[in-house]
Amino acid sequence: MSPRIEQHAAAERRPRRPHVVIVGGGFAGLSAARRLRRAPVDVTVLDRTNHHLFQPLLYQVATAVLSPGDIVAPIRHLLRKQRNTTVLMAHVHEVDPERRVVVVDEERREIAYDFLILAAGARHSYFGHDEWEPYAPGLKSIDDAEEIRRRFLLAFEEAEKSEDAAEREALLTIVVVGAGPTGVELAGMLSTTAHDAMHADFRRIDTRRTRVVLLEGGPRVLPTFPEELSARAQRDLESLGVQVRTRSVVTRIEEDAVYVGEERIPTRNVFWGAGNAASPLARGLGAPLDRAGRVQVEPDLSVPGRPELFVVGDLAAVTQDGKPVPGVAPAATQEGGWAADNVVRTLRGEPRRPFVYRDKGDLATIGRHRAVGSFSRGRIRLTGRTAWWLWLGVHIMYLAGFRNRASVFIQWAYAYFTYGRGVRLITGETRRTLPPVEATQAIRGW
Amino acid sequence: MSPRIEQHAAAERRPRRPHVVIVGGGFAGLSAARRLRRAPVDVTVLDRTNHHLFQPLLYQVATAVLSPGDIVAPIRHLLRKQRNTTVLMAHVHEVDPERRVVVVDEERREIAYDFLILAAGARHSYFGHDEWEPYAPGLKSIDDAEEIRRRFLLAFEEAEKSEDAAEREALLTIVVVGAGPTGVELAGMLSTTAHDAMHADFRRIDTRRTRVVLLEGGPRVLPTFPEELSARAQRDLESLGVQVRTRSVVTRIEEDAVYVGEERIPTRNVFWGAGNAASPLARGLGAPLDRAGRVQVEPDLSVPGRPELFVVGDLAAVTQDGKPVPGVAPAATQEGGWAADNVVRTLRGEPRRPFVYRDKGDLATIGRHRAVGSFSRGRIRLTGRTAWWLWLGVHIMYLAGFRNRASVFIQWAYAYFTYGRGVRLITGETRRTLPPVEATQAIRGW
Numbered sequence: 001m002s003p004r005i006e007q008h009a010a011a012e013r014r015p016r017r018p019h020v021v022i023v024g025g026g027f028a029g030l031s032a033a034r035r036l037r038r039a040p041v042d043v044t045v046l047d048r049t050n051h052h053l054f055q056p057l058l059y060q061v062a063t064a065v066l067s068p069g070d071i072v073a074p075i076r077h078l079l080r081k082q083r084n085t086t087v088l089m090a091h092v093h094e095v096d097p098e099r100r101v102v103v104v105d106e107e108r109r110e111i112a113y114d115f116l117i118l119a120a121g122a123r124h125s126y127f128g129h130d131e132w133e134p135y136a137p138g139l140k141s142i143d144d145a146e147e148i149r150r151r152f153l154l155a156f157e158e159a160e161k162s163e164d165a166a167e168r169e170a171l172l173t174i175v176v177v178g179a180g181p182t183g184v185e186l187a188g189m190l191s192t193t194a195h196d197a198m199h200a201d202f203r204r205i206d207t208r209r210t211r212v213v214l215l216e217g218g219p220r221v222l223p224t225f226p227e228e229l230s231a232r233a234q235r236d237l238e239s240l241g242v243q244v245r246t247r248s249v250v251t252r253i254e255e256d257a258v259y260v261g262e263e264r265i266p267t268r269n270v271f272w273g274a275g276n277a278a279s280p281l282a283r284g285l286g287a288p289l290d291r292a293g294r295v296q297v298e299p300d301l302s303v304p305g306r307p308e309l310f311v312v313g314d315l316a317a318v319t320q321d322g323k324p325v326p327g328v329a330p331a332a333t334q335e336g337g338w339a340a341d342n343v344v345r346t347l348r349g350e351p352r353r354p355f356v357y358r359d360k361g362d363l364a365t366i367g368r369h370r371a372v373g374s375f376s377r378g379r380i381r382l383t384g385r386t387a388w389w390l391w392l393g394v395h396i397m398y399l400a401g402f403r404n405r406a407s408v409f410i411q412w413a414y415a416y417f418t419y420g421r422g423v424r425l426i427t428g429e430t431r432r433t434l435p436p437v438e439a440t441q442a443i444r445g446w
Numbered sequence: 447m448s449p450r451i452e453q454h455a456a457a458e459r460r461p462r463r464p465h466v467v468i469v470g471g472g473f474a475g476l477s478a479a480r481r482l483r484r485a486p487v488d489v490t491v492l493d494r495t496n497h498h499l500f501q502p503l504l505y506q507v508a509t510a511v512l513s514p515g516d517i518v519a520p521i522r523h524l525l526r527k528q529r530n531t532t533v534l535m536a537h538v539h540e541v542d543p544e545r546r547v548v549v550v551d552e553e554r555r556e557i558a559y560d561f562l563i564l565a566a567g568a569r570h571s572y573f574g575h576d577e578w579e580p581y582a583p584g585l586k587s588i589d590d591a592e593e594i595r596r597r598f599l600l601a602f603e604e605a606e607k608s609e610d611a612a613e614r615e616a617l618l619t620i621v622v623v624g625a626g627p628t629g630v631e632l633a634g635m636l637s638t639t640a641h642d643a644m645h646a647d648f649r650r651i652d653t654r655r656t657r658v659v660l661l662e663g664g665p666r667v668l669p670t671f672p673e674e675l676s677a678r679a680q681r682d683l684e685s686l687g688v689q690v691r692t693r694s695v696v697t698r699i700e701e702d703a704v705y706v707g708e709e710r711i712p713t714r715n716v717f718w719g720a721g722n723a724a725s726p727l728a729r730g731l732g733a734p735l736d737r738a739g740r741v742q743v744e745p746d747l748s749v750p751g752r753p754e755l756f757v758v759g760d761l762a763a764v765t766q767d768g769k770p771v772p773g774v775a776p777a778a779t780q781e782g783g784w785a786a787d788n789v790v791r792t793l794r795g796e797p798r799r800p801f802v803y804r805d806k807g808d809l810a811t812i813g814r815h816r817a818v819g820s821f822s823r824g825r826i827r828l829t830g831r832t833a834w835w836l837w838l839g840v841h842i843m844y845l846a847g848f849r850n851r852a853s854v855f856i857q858w859a860y861a862y863f864t865y866g867r868g869v870r871l872i873t874g875e876t877r878r879t880l881p882p883v884e885a886t887q888a889i890r891g892w
Contacts, residue, residue, distance in 0.1 A: 061534040086650070089607070
């Protein structure tokens, strides 16, 4: 029995309620689902994974500070008390806005919707150089974070065994591409871990000599922050031993080197924090897309000409007062909830409301006692210890709903007081070889 | 420069100290290394992974109670204060007792030893049916535990999506093969998790109807415990909803069924806890082996005719008063330390001491408030709550040296008071297809 038929069968048993399908269990999708808790609708949440991911802390899994389990929670568990909501782990291949169905899984089953809230997010963009992916993994999923952790830890193990000085140096050189918040946090934490936490454990190498290079194509780090904070972040990074190189565009990545123009930097560890590309699901909607492939939505967050189809989160290009709304967790949360509200208003026959973004400010952490924060559109600026403690507090608070809050708190406290070793676990196989084309698409497709 | 040459180069700089190589960073190997902390020797510890694993809690990772990071610690971190000890992550292919070298990694580098303590452990044995492995993963490593967790959790996700009653039933049937401690603990915890923790999260299936079948070829569960405790453990398992079937020999395993004689049990989840096979490294020693491939050692734990070569832990067949010493963590810890002591005695010109096993008793947990314990050779027997609380205390205590003790404690407390959800994280790819021959050997070979 296909889900379409089942939908009709359900209709026979009770007055049929509108079916809202939400694609994606990230901040935007989860927020939309929660807002529909008491609405007279049936909700189906579809996600490729079984878990909601607290993405702002993903770099701490990649750098072996936290366990993957600390920053995830099963989507179905978070929504367990919403009796009108069903969660299915499924791979969405395509949206057919004409027939109002989403097509899922290998069997290409169709799930019909009355309203669709598309929150399928983004993956990395290698700016047309997809052949770089196996050498320069990005950081979007738990699998990504485990891959980075594996390579980072294995590099030291290999270096400890190596008898070749040049090889050892390439192993102890880490290049992070892109100095947005992800790149900055990753570079700062990798440097801290290598320099402070692992030093005593090795006999033949000195992990304090690990070279972390942060490459940024633009003129400064953290380009969305005020210039003054960019400068402070760069100084903080440098004090942690990170070599920051702005206006440095990567021209080529190989298994054992990164090229900046003609310059070759020998390295066995390249991590990608540079570009985002929206989920390819956006392309099938017949809607206008921006340069990054995101859907340019109406003020009410729906797709032009498709009032029943909303796009939110990193997949949506939302502008406000002529400026783009940033691709951060609070924005995604607000958009998801707003789209759900507009669904409810529509059902009640009320007019929809145009989305209003409430900017709560921006925080990025660089390392122990080092962070920068910008609030009230840059009028309030914080740096150093104040910003760092605020960052800690905010993140502990937002882990609410995760039972892992206590676990994260203990692990951070331990790391703080001991400059401790974290979760230095190497498991599984590396993805260092180029996956077959089909698998690549599966990773790319949402 | 090969390690052999390097060894000689080191000899020129200072009076050459004997080189003790330890293969394996499990309980036996780690205990041997620690005992040599102040000995006038250079120690090299080789392990295929970077971490020591607290194996008695591995089933809790497989059943999504604990995170992998909670029960591991980097071997090099545990030994960081021992300046005479180097830890290398390396794959040991072979031991050449004639030339006194171990051969490691793809490059087949040779590491020379004066003393070798071989603690390479065991893998699963499928009793000549290696073709069952992809359908019935065992539980020895973190990767194994994550594979079992992935299959267990995916089965419920698939069942929630399935429209086919027979498929749903096969997905909600779990078969555990072998009723030793691993099989009993796994079956009990899988049943508890399915029945108590996940029930509210699903809409289309009732996880309380999950069928867990424990198959045992012999006449009773926990065959190494007194008969009375076996009977109690079986009753406890049954009260948790586990179907216990003794004298049930598995004759065939396919992707979607297990056969007991001619009977076919449709299931998509088979987990293997039945047999052990010693590491194939044992075969190259020219020493007498027992039926399971373990090395029959002398009373001082060395190999007959090779006083410089010790075998300890699950790789050794040790007998005491005509009875085999069991393959448990305390025995491995004692053997490793004992072998190291005999190395030190030999260097001092003192006679070696024959190994004396101190039996500290046996504990197995079945579920909440359900455990059995046997002490003083079965004269003291514990069951129910008493045994269960004792089990908890002992395991929290033995996690010492792991900073994860606090984290484990919190997660257990949380699970205890809330019948909570644990670490229900699905990541990575399943190993459900038969790996290529070479990879299989790599898994098998230590």
